Amino acid sequence: MHNGTRIKISNVSFYYGNLKVLSNISMDIYKNQVTAIIGPSGCGKSTFIRLLNRMNDLITKSKLEGSIYLDNKDIYKAKEDVVAIRRLVGMVFQKPNPFPKSIYENVAYGLEVNNIKDKAFIEHRVIESLRKAALWNEVKDRLHDSALKLSGGQQQRLCIARCLAVDPEVILFDEPCASLDPVSTKKIEELILELKSDYTIVIVTHNMQQAARVSDFTAFLYLGELVEFGHTEKIFTVPKNKKTEEYLTGKFG
Amino acid sequence: MRIKETIYKWIFTIFAFASLLFLVGIVVVLFKEGLPIFKHVKLVAFLFGKSWYPTYEPAEYGILPLIMGSVWVTVGAVLVSVPLGVGSALYLDELASYKQKAILKPIIEILASIPSIVFGFFGMVIVAPLIQRIFKLPVGLCALTASIILGVMAIPTICSLAEDALSYVPRSFREASFALGANRWQTLTKVVVPAAGSGVSTSIILGVSRIVGETMTVLMVSGGAAMIPVSFFQPVRPMTATIAAEMGEAAMGSAHYHALFAIGLILFLVTLVFNIIAELISRRFRIKLGLNR
Numbered sequence A: 001m002h003n004g005t006r007i008k009i010s011n012v013s014f015y016y017g018n019l020k021v022l023s024n025i026s027m028d029i030y031k032n033q034v035t036a037i038i039g040p041s042g043c044g045k046s047t048f049i050r051l052l053n054r055m056n057d058l059i060t061k062s063k064l065e066g067s068i069y070l071d072n073k074d075i076y077k078a079k080e081d082v083v084a085i086r087r088l089v090g091m092v093f094q095k096p097n098p099f100p101k102s103i104y105e106n107v108a109y110g111l112e113v114n115n116i117k118d119k120a121f122i123e124h125r126v127i128e129s130l131r132k133a134a135l136w137n138e139v140k141d142r143l144h145d146s147a148l149k150l151s152g153g154q155q156q157r158l159c160i161a162r163c164l165a166v167d168p169e170v171i172l173f174d175e176p177c178a179s180l181d182p183v184s185t186k187k188i189e190e191l192i193l194e195l196k197s198d199y200t201i202v203i204v205t206h207n208m209q210q211a212a213r214v215s216d217f218t219a220f221l222y223l224g225e226l227v228e229f230g231h232t233e234k235i236f237t238v239p240k241n242k243k244t245e246e247y248l249t250g251k252f253g
Numbered sequence B: 001m002r003i004k005e006t007i008y009k010w011i012f013t014i015f016a017f018a019s020l021l022f023l024v025g026i027v028v029v030l031f032k033e034g035l036p037i038f039k040h041v042k043l044v045a046f047l048f049g050k051s052w053y054p055t056y057e058p059a060e061y062g063i064l065p066l067i068m069g070s071v072w073v074t075v076g077a078v079l080v081s082v083p084l085g086v087g088s089a090l091y092l093d094e095l096a097s098y099k100q101k102a103i104l105k106p107i108i109e110i111l112a113s114i115p116s117i118v119f120g121f122f123g124m125v126i127v128a129p130l131i132q133r134i135f136k137l138p139v140g141l142c143a144l145t146a147s148i149i150l151g152v153m154a155i156p157t158i159c160s161l162a163e164d165a166l167s168y169v170p171r172s173f174r175e176a177s178f179a180l181g182a183n184r185w186q187t188l189t190k191v192v193v194p195a196a197g198s199g200v201s202t203s204i205i206l207g208v209s210r211i212v213g214e215t216m217t218v219l220m221v222s223g224g225a226a227m228i229p230v231s232f233f234q235p236v237r238p239m240t241a242t243i244a245a246e247m248g249e250a251a252m253g254s255a256h257y258h259a260l261f262a263i264g265l266i267l268f269l270v271t272l273v274f275n276i277i278a279e280l281i282s283r284r285f286r287i288k289l290g291l292n293r
């Protein structure tokens, strides 16, 4: 059914100060599969996904218990290089957040900060990433225009291209369509399905249909606990847990 | 209740318009009292004349030495205040912990509330003798001393406005940068500072405009010689200091009196231009970061 574990989450709890927002979560994220994280807002989905590329390191007074392994290496062990982890595990955010720079500069940014100087290589990678993100045809004549002139959906695909440019192996999406119209949402979903063959994908969404459409595995978080995790079809058709069933049938959330 | 409200409304409207009235009044007086100097001396000779001898017979009204005095002191003060002001803003915004920020920010703001005469006094008593000894000068009151003191005085303006500009940069830009594997330094120099750039330049321009207009301190520490300076170690007589020093002795309605008003007019125009530029840039900045919607 899947080809091996990419990320192993083992007994993870997380605190903001004294507030415990994740408790004792264990699950696996499989290679070249799309794993959806669903749950009502405030249940800890963003917190959870941001642990996978150590984005929560930026928050002072936070505390992690348990371990997260990427290819059997504990990413929170002191000797692991945060930069290397973030290159391997890219992230696309809820609100499109292109830099106030040109389209080209946005995509090239990740290469530049990783000390790649070869101009020809950068250009090649920028074009390739824009193609993969299904944005190339729309922007090829205006690569040097400000990225802020693009529509919301185009900006989000630009953020995906920017993420692909550093050649990650895992991509985290935190509600990538939350601020987009249905047409743009559809494009992003198609894109996610295409990217699956080359990348391992984790997507947070509060849209259950979206989880059903794009994911292979689904994890249902509720009040910081992992209530149920398994194959998406199973979760959506024969949920084991009563809470999951209630959430999926819209009884709360 | 309703009558009360109407009365309040009118009172505050009058207050609001009072400052406009004062502004117009000041501008009118500056022009009315300044322009008559051009009956005695041509505009070009006034602006570019190399001698300022307003009390000689015949008097000479060339303000180039005063303009150059202001320019030297301003440039010097910018060299002091910009690195320190912007640097401390960057430190406060990016590196300081909550605690450090809670202590440092008020301290920098207290610096802004020290009366300029205190700065002047400090300059005369402490800085000038020090500069004199270090550089073995005949006098310590010179362009360098004035630059240092004025530079320090402009730090709070620059620092607090630049810090505002930096803090307006959305967190999402920083997050995007970190998520791509950038470190703090790269995020700061490649994303945060360019995004805050025009806000930071606004802070610098307003700081400079404060330096150009500062009077009391300059009068006390700049040395007062109306010569075109060729080094920072020479005493200078900037425009503001000239007005402050000479207004008391110039007979009302005399050419000297009008000349001093004309200098005031030029100062007013220069600071006005600075402030307009600052406003234009900061408007563009807010649009760029999407803060104006």
Ligand SMILES: Nc1ncnc2c1ncn2[C@@H]1O[C@H](COP(=O)(O)OP(=O)(O)O)[C@@H](O)[C@H]1O
Residues within 6 Å of the ligand: A016, A019, A021, A039, A040, A041, A042, A043, A044, A045, A046, A047, A048, A059
């Ligand atoms: N930086 C933070 N500091 C303190 N509490 C936070 C922070 N971020 C999120 N929280 C809290 O943690 C809980 C989970 O938030 P989050 O992970 O954003 O949930 P979700 O993405 O599922 O909506 C919420 O109660 C939220 O208020």
Ligand SMILES: [Mg+2]
Residues within 6 Å of the ligand: A045, A046, A047, A175
């Ligand atoms: Mg969230």
